[in-house]
Amino acid sequence: MKTIPAFFAILVLGAQAVFAAVKPGDTAPDFQLTDIHGKTHSLAEFKGKPVVLEWVNYGCPFVGKQYNSKSMQTLQKEYTAKGVVWLSINSSAPGKQGNLSAEEWQKAVADKGAHPTAVLLDSDGKVGHLYGAKTTPDMWVINSEGKVVYTGAIDSIASVDVADIPKAENYVKEALDATMAGKPVTTAETRSYGCSVKYK
């Protein structure tokens, strides 16, 4: 007769799960954020198009490496022209590095010549936590069916050296090229590198 409470002991002791970050093969979870022009966007509104999520913080030297070399802007321009939706997301909490006002963001984006579809503000870190973003940059590539096909670093050389950009493999470019040609993505997941996301 002890089995009933014991079954519940099993239930209680065993029942929990660990939330993992969003991984290749997962359906990209939907979210809603406001962009730097005050407009609200959701991931669902871009259904049917490939989407890139780029966790960004212009003050971080690793992000700086990509933007000072113009590598990230070139990628953004090239792929948004091909119909890819590029969302730059900042999850810095108020008072922490990278948390700027909408006006400051607009100026920074213009200064850098950045070309994302939208820059989204996630200052309470909800979407960052939802996806498990740990660094800036931290990248997710989502195919037009809404499935994640790549997550991890922007490229293969973890450094702040602009000189390393031409030597490195750009994983996001590879993933976008493959998925848009209907081919499987060869490198689906890498370890991201960068500064930490400045959560609350």
Place this chain on the structure above:
Amino acid sequence: MTPGAFAQFSFAPSKVEASMVADAEGIQPGHAFTVGLRFKIQPGWHTYWRFAGDFGIPTTLDWKLPPGWKAGPIQWPLPQVNHDAGDIVSYAYSGEAFHLVTITPPATLSEKTVTLKALAKWLMCEKECVPGQASLSLTLPVTDHPQAANTDLFAKYRALLPQAQAPPFPVAFTRTEKGLRLKVGPNAPNQLDFYPIPPDQLPVGHPTRLNAGARGMVTFEIPIDNLPASLQRIDGLLVQGVGTASPKSWLVGATGGDNASAPGVGGSNGFSVGNGAGGSVPAGSLLHYLLLGFLGGLILNVMPCVLPVISLKILGFVQQAGQDRQHIFRLGLAFTAGVFVWFIALAAMLIGLQAAGRQVNWGFQFQNPWFVAVMFGLVLIFSLNLLGVFELILPGGLSDRFGRTLRSDGYRGAFANGLFATILGSSCTVPMLGSSIGFALAQPPMVIFAVFLAIATGMALPYFLLTAQPAWLRFLPRPGMWMVRVKQLMGMMMLLTAVWLGWVLWQQQTKVIEPFQPQLTRALQSGRPVFVDFTADWCLNCKANERLVLNTAEVQAAFKKNNVLVLKADWTRNDADIGKLLKQFGRAGVPLYVFYPAGKPDQPHVLPELLTRQIVVDAVQSGSPAS
């Protein structure tokens, strides 16, 4: 220029002042000596270890040596583990960092002095990250009898290097479906942590220590997604006594000392069930729960809608097969197969649910009040059903169809009987199965299959035995009122469980959570010894330890006698401070018991999860861990 002099060029107003020193005042040809790259780091800033963690870049040193000279790799003293908001872990140095390198001069040297040059590059982070670099040089005279230099400095950091020998306990990696599991022991020290050193590009999650195995055994779960087929182990650092005055560490893995062959997966002892918040089901207990599943399956036969059927079925087989014992037995086997098919199908459906659930990121956490509320509701309904408040009835048409197949002869009939009898019996058995389903949803597929097979075995056992020995039919209990009583009794127990869940839910809603860190700081500043009980309302192990050990007269007296300040770190509602502290001690969940001796807030002693009064009393009295 004095021996060991240096020059430095920095490219940024640096938060890190870099210099290079040697452990000798001169160089003896052919004799290796050690050079140290020393960082003086501004408060609040960090530089990084050979594996930086979730972010950061390890320091590098590029040597420009004259021909014939050799420089070894950086030897890294023990880093700190930093936890930042957002579950971000990094392995870093603060205050001072010291990187040792062995330099080997050629066998003969013609020069009177030698200058060694190196370019150091690093990342320093505080609220932001800034790269740093410095060109350093070291000029030393050549001599046959070099005197030692900077002895204290080198001794201090040599003591923090990994031990040269292999660890004095076995270390073994196994592959699991979550990544790698690192089993340490027997004779593993109680306070043990693992810092991974993964191969480049491989994303590795934070190692967590699994709760309570056998004494002297410590198991770490290292989450690795899409585990490469060829990966059997990773490098890492095993650290004993983090936070104490003299920690010890060992390099393990592919290039370290892995001095145990991987254990053959013999039976269930390679299996650990569950992890994370809420107290996991430890390895040895899988056997325990399989046993419970088996017993549960057996008990299913006693349910009013099942028991009368047993003797009927067996007699039916006897009729069909006459005196042919073999035939009766085989009919019984076919029947048993039917029972198993039902439970396997159930398990498969649950695994499908689980996989689907993972896609939508379902959480099954007792910290989530919604989860507790749903469980409370389900348990309440099940208990009312068992108590007879309402019945579950299968639609009439189904019953007819079953009736016909039940009467057919042969193996197919027997199989169908087994399958349908079990389904028919569902109306009584669903309440019992409901709890296993709840448990199973959080477990890996293998465990789900195992538990359901155990239940099926229990349920099918009578048929198996009775068709092997139909004569034993006379030992079968006669159906009667007693079956209803059993059902009611189980209903009562479920009701009690519902009440308990209701209480947990109530506590979660009404409890006022005070942030824990200030409480701990105040306690540590008081100068008294401090005993911290990390617990949660839904953690049965914690409650058991509290009832059976901590709240006993003996332990309470020991606390009083030694003026111990007892703090409860209540993690029921997922207090962020407590979560951070758990991580600092390398734990993923509760229970956790930590004792800080009086006036030594930097020397916590971690006690085992399975407490005895002796352990607590010893720890408190001697101020040192008992074992």
